[in-house]
Amino acid sequence: xxxxxxxxxxxxxxxxxxxxxxxxxxxxxxxxxxxxxxxxxxxxxxxxxxxxxxxxxxxxxxxxxxxxxxxxxxxxxxxxxxxxxxxxxxxxxxxxxxxxxxxxxxxxxxxxxxxxxxxxxxxxxxxxxxxxxxxxxxxxxxxxxxxxxxxxxxxxxxxxxxxxxxxxxxxxxxxxxxxxxxxxxxxxxxxxxxxxxxxxxxxxxxxxxxxxxxxxxxxxxxxx
DNA sequence: AAGTGATCATAG
DNA sequence: CTATGATCACTT
Numbered sequence: 001x002x003x004x005x006x007x008x009x010x011x012x013x014x015x016x017x018x019x020x021x022x023x024x025x026x027x028x029x030x031x032x033x034x035x036x037x038x039x040x041x042x043x044x045x046x047x048x049x050x051x052x053x054x055x056x057x058x059x060x061x062x063x064x065x066x067x068x069x070x071x072x073x074x075x076x077x078x079x080x081x082x083x084x085x086x087x088x089x090x091x092x093x094x095x096x097x098x099x100x101x102x103x104x105x106x107x108x109x110x111x112x113x114x115x116x117x118x119x120x121x122x123x124x125x126x127x128x129x130x131x132x133x134x135x136x137x138x139x140x141x142x143x144x145x146x147x148x149x150x151x152x153x154x155x156x157x158x159x160x161x162x163x164x165x166x167x168x169x170x171x172x173x174x175x176x177x178x179x180x181x182x183x184x185x186x187x188x189x190x191x192x193x194x195x196x197x198x199x200x201x202x203x204x205x206x207x208x209x210x211x212x213x214x215x216x217x218x219x220x221x222x223x224x
Numbered sequence: 225a226a227g228t229g230a231t232c233a234t235a236g
Numbered sequence: 237c238t239a240t241g242a243t244c245a246c247t248t
Contacts, residue, residue: 040244041232041242041243041244042231042232042243042244043232043233044232044233044242044243045231045232045233045241045242045243045244046232046233046234046240046241046242046243047233047241047242048241048242048243049240049241049242050234050240050241050242061235061236061239061240062234062235062236062238062239062240062241063239063240064238064239064240076242077241077242079242079243087243088242088243088244089227089228090242091240091241091242091243093239094238094239094240124243126243126244171228171229172227172228172229173227173228179228181228181229181230182228182229182230182231183239184230184231184237184238185230185231185232185233185237186231186232187229187230187231189231189237190237191238204229204230205237205238205239207239211227212226212227225248226247226248227246227247227248228245228246228247228248229244229245229246229247230243230244230245230246231242231243231244231245232241232242232243232244233240233241233242234239234240234241235238235239235240236237236238236239236240
């Protein structure tokens with residue numbers, strides 16, 4: 001670990017590093033870290049996120065916590081097209097499917113992770129070689145009251161259905177800004193859930209994702 | 225073209 | 237398996 005890859009000690013230091021990184025291509029950044037650039041992301045879907053994490057000094061590990069716990073910041077790279085529009089939904093966290101009685105919004109992982117998010121836009125057009133894709137200006141975002149209210153409403157509706165044993169009936173169409181979708185190795189992955197009789201059963205793991213129009217509005221707000 | 229459901233790599 | 241990092245790829 002060199003000096004630049006140590007964890008930043010303040011929000012200002014983190015933002016400075018993120019801003020200094022803006023304008024570079026993924027190829028240039030990978031070169032600085034002596035990391036090889038994959039031809040495509042089919043088998044390296046988390047490659048861009050990992051690279052940015054290294055550069056900004058995010059704490060390693062797969063804990064269900066914010067990337068910069070000491071700063072209260074979650075890092076999210078977001079693929080955008082030539083117009084700055086997000087190309088993909090944004091994964092937030094896994095959804096709890098059992099032992100959720102009494103779980104409140106304020107206690108949820110979604111609420112905690114979205115307290116403060118450092119968005120790092122990165123070109124994600126599939127026809128552009130990964131090494132040539134450029135990193136954009138970072139955006140430090142904290143949801144407004146209205147934004148949190150929208151996310152909370154979706155979260156509560158989805159969690160209610162899960163608690164009622166209706167997880168199998170939930171599709172990505174539920175929720176205005178936050179949706180529930182599969183999140184696992186494949187459709188055969190299983191985890192515990194509640195069935196329609198209120199008993200423990202098995203289902204495909206799910207995760208919460210922010211829909212594109214919502215993240216697009218966040219980016220537009222800062223770019224305008 | 226947009227949106228939903230499926231999938232990939234890795235660490236513990 | 238769970239959780240991290242997400243994008244792929246098929247359907248509508």
